[in-house]
Amino acid sequence: MAREEKPYRVYRGGRVRGGVPLRTKPAPRDGTDGGDGRSRYRGPSKPARERKRWGWGRRIGVGLAALVVLLVVWSVAGYLSFSGGVSDANKRVRPATKAALDSQNGLLLSHATDILLLGTDHSNSNARASDRHSDSIMLVRTDPSHHRIVYLSIPRDLRVPIPGHGDSKINAAFQIGGPALAIRTIRHFTGLPVNHVVTVDFGSFKQLIDDVGGVEITVPENILSNRFDCPYASQARCNRWPGWRFHKGTQHMNGQRALIYSRIRENRLNPSESDVTRAERQQRVVQATLHKLSSFSTFLSAPFKAGKYMRPLSTDLSAWQLVQLGWVYKRASASRAYHCRLGGSASSIGGQSVIVPTQENIAVVHMVKGDSAPQPPPPGSGPYGPGCVIGDSSIGSGR
Numbered sequence: 600m601a602r603e604e605k606p607y608r609v610y611r612g613g614r615v616r617g618g619v620p621l622r623t624k625p626a627p628r629d630g631t632d633g634g635d636g637r638s639r640y641r642g643p644s645k646p647a648r649e650r651k652r653w654g655w656g657r658r659i660g661v662g663l664a665a666l667v668v669l670l671v672v673w674s675v676a677g678y679l680s681f682s683g684g685v686s687d688a689n690k691r692v693r694p695a696t697k698a699a700l701d702s703q704n705g706l707l708l709s710h711a712t713d714i715l716l717l718g719t720d721h722s723n724s725n726a727r728a729s730d731r732h733s734d735s736i737m738l739v740r741t742d743p744s745h746h747r748i749v750y751l752s753i754p755r756d757l758r759v760p761i762p763g764h765g766d767s768k769i770n771a772a773f774q775i776g777g778p779a780l781a782i783r784t785i786r787h788f789t790g791l792p793v794n795h796v797v798t799v800d801f802g803s804f805k806q807l808i809d810d811v812g813g814v815e816i817t818v819p820e821n822i823l824s825n826r827f828d829c830p831y832a833s834q835a836r837c838n839r840w841p842g843w844r845f846h847k848g849t850q851h852m853n854g855q856r857a858l859i860y861s862r863i864r865e866n867r868l869n870p871s872e873s874d875v876t877r878a879e880r881q882q883r884v885v886q887a888t889l890h891k892l893s894s895f896s897t898f899l900s901a902p903f904k905a906g907k908y909m910r911p912l913s914t915d916l917s918a919w920q921l922v923q924l925g926w927v928y929k930r931a932s933a934s935r936a937y938h939c940r941l942g943g944s945a946s947s948i949g950g951q952s953v954i955v956p957t958q959e960n961i962a963v964v965h966m967v968k969g970d971s972a973p974q975p976p977p978p979g980s981g982p983y984g985p986g987c988v989i990g991d992s993s994i995g996s997g998r
Contacts, residue, residue: 682918684909691913699779701792707923720801735881749937803911805854814887939987959985
């Protein structure tokens, strides 16, 4: 009788429980190969390690690290784009203008700095196409030690001595000798240094405001302008059109709206307004734009648009100095800002309407420097009275 093959092995200890072992070639015990040149025996297998899951702390840490890297890359890309635009703006400043400036002592982050803003707007009509007067003149003084910014408005009709050219309206200095002569004229009249200059072309400012997504401007009172820059193609409709309207309060303006607001010369709802009021409107537009340029939303779009932001500007400020200025501006409280104005009394000389300076201008300069407390225009000084106010309120008049 043939010996029947058992489905199990028999050992001295009895049957081996469990599954039927497969018939495989036993691995050599001495670790030699199994005939094909490769070692078969690896020793006892190690149990697989259990995969550890990341805790929330580790996940948050990695996420923050990735965010920091992204912000660094984004900042570098934005700065490079911004730096290219600033380089172009620096090339638009003539050597004579740079030579007229006072040297900057130390960093803008820690030292007081005086920056002259000159606004030109010569695109209203063909008759003014070659008119290069400075329509808006403002000296901005930063005071990092007190986290304060002082805005000194200088009326363009203020009659002052222009070095080498006699007495004339202060805006004629720009017409005669460009920013260089305007710098020397303002330094000579006020005694204040001028460390840097920024020239703003209001004709191109419209695109900059659109690039930053518009600006928030507080209109101090209702405005109904005269009929200029009519938005309609039909002359008959323009004749029926009452003019541009702006309601009192804070409102969002795009580039076109902000440009119209800055150009209003006549408010039919308030006949007492003057060219000084128009300059204040221009300066509100400039200040609102500077505020928007230092905002977080502008930072997010910097790698794509930073170069465009500098197109309406000409300045000697470097990219690093503008970054410092942005930080100083960010830290300064709007409620503590000084809004000052030089002025005098209205007069007519040689058939021209001018503002003859008064002695109160000397007191205003001391307010700007921080030597004395800000005071509004004194009573009886008229619509062009010199003075200072704190916060975002309008200077008004000293009637």
